[in-house]
Amino acid sequence: MPAAVALRAPSPGAVRKPRRASERMRAYRARLDAGVACYSVPVDGEVLDALVRWGWLREDAASDKLAVGRAIGAMVADAVRHR
Numbered sequence: 913m914p915a916a917v918a919l920r921a922p923s924p925g926a927v928r929k930p931r932r933a934s935e936r937m938r939a940y941r942a943r944l945d946a947g948v949a950c951y952s953v954p955v956d957g958e959v960l961d962a963l964v965r966w967g968w969l970r971e972d973a974a975s976d977k978l979a980v981g982r983a984i985g986a987m988v989a990d991a992v993r994h995r
Contacts (some may be wrong), residue, residue, distance in 0.1 A: 955980060963987070 931939075943950065960980065961967035968987045973979035 953981075953984060968984070 960969070960974045961981075963980070963983050964974060965969045966987070968981060969983040
């Protein structure tokens with residue numbers, strides 16, 4: 913069984929610069945226009961381990977919120993397509 917993924921802070925080089933409010937609003941409106949909604953999902957170490965084990969997330973990306981969100985989104989979209 914794979915070792916548990918350690919929850920850790922992202923490395924200093926991985927921290928994104930804060931965007932201006934106008935840029936966030938533009939991105940939000942673009943998502944709405946495309947029919948995409950964003951949801952907050954609680955994720956613990958067990959969920960991260962499963963995403964890595966099932967191949968949806970690289971272990972080194974487990975502390976990257978954007979990568980985790982994309983992995984969850986891709987997994988859900990794949991489940992919908994194969995239902």
